[in-house]
Amino acid sequence: MTDDVKVEPATTEESVLAGEGKADEGGEDKSVLPGDDKTDTKTDGDKAGDDGNKTDDEKAAEAAAASEAKDDSQTDGTASYELPEGAELAEDAKEAVEALFADAKLNSEQAQKFIDFMFAQASNDQKAQEDSYKTTVQQWAQECKDDKDFGGDAYAENQGIAKKAIDVFGTPELPATLKDTGMDNNPELFRLLVKVGKTLKEDDPGAAGNKGDTPKDRVNKLYPHDNNDKS
Numbered sequence: 001m002t003d004d005v006k007v008e009p010a011t012t013e014e015s016v017l018a019g020e021g022k023a024d025e026g027g028e029d030k031s032v033l034p035g036d037d038k039t040d041t042k043t044d045g046d047k048a049g050d051d052g053n054k055t056d057d058e059k060a061a062e063a064a065a066a067s068e069a070k071d072d073s074q075t076d077g078t079a080s081y082e083l084p085e086g087a088e089l090a091e092d093a094k095e096a097v098e099a100l101f102a103d104a105k106l107n108s109e110q111a112q113k114f115i116d117f118m119f120a121q122a123s124n125d126q127k128a129q130e131d132s133y134k135t136t137v138q139q140w141a142q143e144c145k146d147d148k149d150f151g152g153d154a155y156a157e158n159q160g161i162a163k164k165a166i167d168v169f170g171t172p173e174l175p176a177t178l179k180d181t182g183m184d185n186n187p188e189l190f191r192l193l194v195k196v197g198k199t200l201k202e203d204d205p206g207a208a209g210n211k212g213d214t215p216k217d218r219v220n221k222l223y224p225h226d227n228n229d230k231s
Contacts, residue, residue, distance in 0.1 A: 161197035
């Protein structure tokens, strides 16, 4: 990229495109180009006339050139940007993004807008997924309460039976894991745990009607369709 040529004194205004200097207060013309001792004899009216003679294509080309010359952050593949606080980019993602910036010739301001949009969109997508799953978990809970076999008036009792199964067979960390993932409301897991819990109740010597079922009997009750007696 071509660097802007600076003229002393610093207060002198310059025309980046035309290469024409403006006279300072003392009346001395300043040349934009080093070594150019020509003075600008054109009046403002002459300059306005010159601009008026330019075609739209010429004006557009000059405007584009001015924008590129003015933008001292035009990237050569090193556009700078900052990630949102707490955000991270994997190394392969970082390389892909920066290659995209270089290919599109984005400057630092444009690159930052892209980064901001990308992370904002990702945050919105994540929130939408979380909200959707939260709704699913709530629907699960209601399905457990309305279950035709274990819900309704028997829901509270069966809820306690399912918890008993977790206490007996699960680890101390299992209840927290189920709650954190929302699986504590999963109706299929609820039905399974109720069935397991009821076998524990039947195995309790103090429970009414207990007949001292063997472990095989309890397995057959859990999986009645697999109970194929072999002679």
